[in-house]
Amino acid sequence: MNQHNTDSDTTAKISVETLIEHKRRSLEAIFDAVPVGLLLIDENLTVIRVNNAIRKMVGKNYTEIINKSIGAALGCPTIVTEGKPCGLGRNCTKCQLRQNVQKVFETSQPIYELEFQSNIHFQNKQELPWFMMNIKPILIEGKKYTVVCLDDITTKKLAEEKLTETMEMKSQFISTVSHELRTPLTAIKEGLGIVLEGIAGRVKKKQKEFLNLAKRNVDRLNMLVNDVLDFQRLETGGTKFDFSPHKVADAIREASDTIKLFAEKNKIDLTVKLADDLGEAIFDRNHIIQVLTNLLSNAIKFTPQGGKVTLEVIRQQKEIVITVSDTGMGIPKENLPKIFERFYRVNRPGREIQGTGLGLSIVAQIITRHNGRISVESEPDKGTTFTVCLPINPADLDTCADETLEKTIGE
Numbered sequence: 001m002n003q004h005n006t007d008s009d010t011t012a013k014i015s016v017e018t019l020i021e022h023k024r025r026s027l028e029a030i031f032d033a034v035p036v037g038l039l040l041i042d043e044n045l046t047v048i049r050v051n052n053a054i055r056k057m058v059g060k061n062y063t064e065i066i067n068k069s070i071g072a073a074l075g076c077p078t079i080v081t082e083g084k085p086c087g088l089g090r091n092c093t094k095c096q097l098r099q100n101v102q103k104v105f106e107t108s109q110p111i112y113e114l115e116f117q118s119n120i121h122f123q124n125k126q127e128l129p130w131f132m133m134n135i136k137p138i139l140i141e142g143k144k145y146t147v148v149c150l151d152d153i154t155t156k157k158l159a160e161e162k163l164t165e166t167m168e169m170k171s172q173f174i175s176t177v178s179h180e181l182r183t184p185l186t187a188i189k190e191g192l193g194i195v196l197e198g199i200a201g202r203v204k205k206k207q208k209e210f211l212n213l214a215k216r217n218v219d220r221l222n223m224l225v226n227d228v229l230d231f232q233r234l235e236t237g238g239t240k241f242d243f244s245p246h247k248v249a250d251a252i253r254e255a256s257d258t259i260k261l262f263a264e265k266n267k268i269d270l271t272v273k274l275a276d277d278l279g280e281a282i283f284d285r286n287h288i289i290q291v292l293t294n295l296l297s298n299a300i301k302f303t304p305q306g307g308k309v310t311l312e313v314i315r316q317q318k319e320i321v322i323t324v325s326d327t328g329m330g331i332p333k334e335n336l337p338k339i340f341e342r343f344y345r346v347n348r349p350g351r352e353i354q355g356t357g358l359g360l361s362i363v364a365q366i367i368t369r370h371n372g373r374i375s376v377e378s379e380p381d382k383g384t385t386f387t388v389c390l391p392i393n394p395a396d397l398d399t400c401a402d403e404t405l406e407k408t409i410g411e
Helices: 003-033 052-058 077-082 096-107 154-196 205-236 248-265 285-301 333-338 359-369
Strands: 037-042 046-050 111-117 130-140 143-152 244-247 269-274 280-283 308-316 319-326 373-379 383-391
Touching: 037 052, 052 143, 096 111, 096 130, 096 143, 130 154, 154 205, 205 359, 244 248, 248 269, 248 280, 248 285, 248 308, 280 285, 280 383, 285 308, 285 319, 285 359, 285 383, 333 373, 359 373
Parallel strands: 269 308
Antiparallel strands: 037 046, 037 143, 111 130, 130 143, 244 280, 308 319, 319 383, 373 383
16 A cells, blocks of 8 residues: 555545544534533433533533433432432432433333423522423434433423412402302392382383383393303313213203294294104203203394294214204304304394303303314305214213314313
8 A cells, every 4th residue: 555545544534533523513512502401311320411501400510410420410419418329319219300211211212291390400499490301212322322301391380370370260250259249130130020010019111111121131141140150160160060861852852942932032933853763862961951052042043033943963873963053144254263262252243142152162161071072164144053963972982983073162
């Protein structure tokens, strides 16, 4: 081999080493630049490398972290108080970091998005910190390592706790106010009834008009209070459901009979079609009747006089399918995704329909508690169809397999 070839080989070797060193430095720069904490840990559970985010978390220099056990690197107080090495202290079995890193080495299976509150490490913070941890096994030059990613989510968790506390206070306030309103409303309603019936004395025509106006507004307020209480109980899980076998046709007829006079008053043709094979299903009878009367009354309210409302019920495999169709004013396409949201009401120029905006949200929650679903199709000036799918047995989750479960309740 001549001198020229030797020099060429040496130059090539230097170039490769320079390239490798350049790539190594680039990877280290990227490693350090990542805003979440990263640790590289070997099979002895020794910290081989960390990034700047970890250094800031523990408030140490790199020399105090690198080539140390997990506990020593992250300032575990047990090591100091007990004088025992990492892994032998009484709190070591509670260390989420050490236990999960060891698990990844043993199983070679990664761990993703594990949230935990650190009761051992990172004690230099005002609040016990929360982390989201991801652990990934890797091979470097034939040796096993794990890369641990620690994302400090303490601020997020504190915000969630505050939000939960605020929501509970709001819930208690609404429930308290609603309950307190019920008693005087009942007294006012009974008093108006007594006066309107003439029990307290003769009522003149003009007086009767104002009394009827007052009674209608009391009824509206009473409906609002009841809807708010129903919604609040459903949302917080305070409503008990009595799931037991019932004849489907009997519940349907009770709901349609309840709404029949309302349909006649509004001059709406109400048609009920029941399949012969409906049989029995397991459901909460009162709540399903509430669902049906709500859907039927809505259909009647939004259908002009002379229109038609149809209630059809069939049995389809493992579920009862209920459709409520009307020939009314319909719902604009852009409003359909919001129709089940709380307090949402469709803007209908020229026709203001009284209501709380909670009815369909309550309906959706009741259906969800039955492991069913509800959907809506509509076209302005042509009508609306609500479809409810109720499993024969709510415990059977394998229903509607051929259709996509739709999100029915707004955030």
